[in-house]
Amino acid sequence: MDDCILKIENLSHWFSSNRVLHNVNLDVVRGQIIALVGPSGCGKSTLLRAIVGTHPPCAGKVMMCGGDGSVRVIDTPDRERGIVYQRYSLFPHLTAQENVAYGLMIDQTSIPNRLFGRKKWGPLRAQHMEEAAAMLERMQLGSALKKYPPELSGGMCQRVAIAQALIMRPSILLLDEPFGALDEATREELQRVLLTLYQENLVARKNDEPPPHTVLIVTHEINEAIYVSDRVIGLSQYWDWKEVGEKTAPGATIVYDRPAPVFAPNDERDFMVFREQKEEILHAVFDPEYCQSYTEYNQMAAGFSKGGNA
Ligand SMILES: Nc1ncnc2c1ncn2[C@@H]1O[C@H](COP(=O)(O)OP(=O)(O)OP(=O)(O)O)[C@@H](O)[C@H]1O
Ligand SMILES: [Mg+2]
Structure with a gap:
């Protein structure tokens, strides 16, 4: 994949008998602003901790890709991956x-x-x-x-x-529900800060420079996910795990990966624009009654593997 900055391969994680993440695969392209959504407790923070390197996965690997084609497995934190949590770390x-x-x-x-x-x-x-x-x-x-x-x-x-x-x-900035503790107006203000990072990426691309910001933001707000990102990923435990021969639920995996519309910081917010995608995400990621076919999703995902507008 061209200009892949972070690669996650067959990542699984469990806490004793509690299986949390199953076979997560993800390629992040330089300059993408990705939003990660999923039901509460599905393992979003666990995945982020594996990417930071503080809690390496039980199986599979997280890799940083260099511009020269080099690949390095992550098992400890370093300055290439910055993280901001919901609780202020000042x-x-x-x-x-x-x-x-x-x-x-x-x-x-x-x-x-x-x-x-x-x-x-x-x-x-x-x-x-x-x-x-x-x-x-x-x-x-x-x-x-x-x-x-x-x-x-x-x-x-x-x-x-x-x-x-x-x-x-950092090569990639990770944000774990960074605006979760803020009131609505402040939250919107901070969302616009993220949009300015996207604008800086556009300017860099115009000047034939590599986009400086690659971001992965975890949020439980679907409107926010669609608004701030150019690619939305859904992690969910609701998928058809029997299909792949599992006898008990093996944990969450990526069941949704689609480009999202791009906004400038001063664009008027029109949530009608989000409606269709929001419905799609609610259905594919949050609905326990809808258990997506793993095989089918992965075939489809191959076609979207670049995601976003990079
Ligand atoms: N250190 C730990 N020891 C044991 N179990 C853990 C640990 N950390 C997380 N878990 C369990 O792993 C699962 C996933 O937790 P995680 O915090 O990653 O979910 P999340 O998707 O970030 O949830 P939320 O949306 O509420 O932030 C939960 O069942 C949680 O109880
Ligand atoms: Mg969390």
């Missing part, structure tokens, strides 16, 4: 700017270097803080650089967390 005793600069500091310096190499450390620190300020400006938080997390609203904290992840320039 240090309360650091300002917004320091929080965003923190990852660069840890990545590029050591404690002895910071304590004893002041001549070098000083200018590097200034550079990190400058980069953090620029990133926060991009998140429209230029006026909150010196504020501490308890002084920020939930939406602002989450924007700092996204800035914290983006400043590390």
Whole structure:
């Protein structure tokens, strides 16, 4: 596949007798903004943890693909995969700017270097803080650089967390229900932030550069999934596992994978546009009565394997 950035192959996961994920296969193309939806408890966070590398799968593998055709199996976290969770992961005793600069500091310096190499450390620190300020400006938080997390609203904290992840320039940004704790208006504001990442991808493509942002966002809001992404994936335990010779439910697998319409941040929201796809997703992913044929779905998915508009 051209410009594949992340590859998941036959991934299965279980917690003792609780089988959670079954034979998940997924190719993520550079520049895609993918939304992952699925019934509560089906294993979305488990899949994300396997991609981050904190909890490698019981079977199968997650691989990062290099532009030169190299492939590397993931079994530990590294800066190539950034993650933002629903609960703000900020240090309360650091300002917004320091929080965003923190990852660069840890990545590029050591404690002895910071304590004893002041001549070098000083200018590097200034550079990190400058980069953090620029990133926060991009998140429209230029006026909150010196504020501490308890002084920020939930939406602002989450924007700092996204800035914290983006400043590390991850190959793929993972978001696990990042807006789940926010009110509706703030949530919409943050969704528009994601749309600006898509716009940055478009500009890069126009200039013949690789798109800088590849995103996988878990959300339980189907409208949000269709709005922010260019490809929607459905993970579900509701599929015909008897068909593949299983005697008991083996866990969730990908049962839905389709392109989604693309919006610009200032586009008028017209949820009528989403209606058909929303119905389709509710049926294919969330309906326990509808157990999709695994074989048939996989044949169909081969035709959609690129997904999105990349
Ligand atoms: N550390 C763990 N030990 C045992 N079971 C676990 C562990 N983590 C998750 N599980 C189980 O795995 C299943 C999938 O959990 P997971 O959190 O991945 O689901 P999810 O799709 O993210 O759910 P939600 O939509 O509610 O966030 C659940 O049955 C959960 O109880
Ligand atoms: Mg979860």
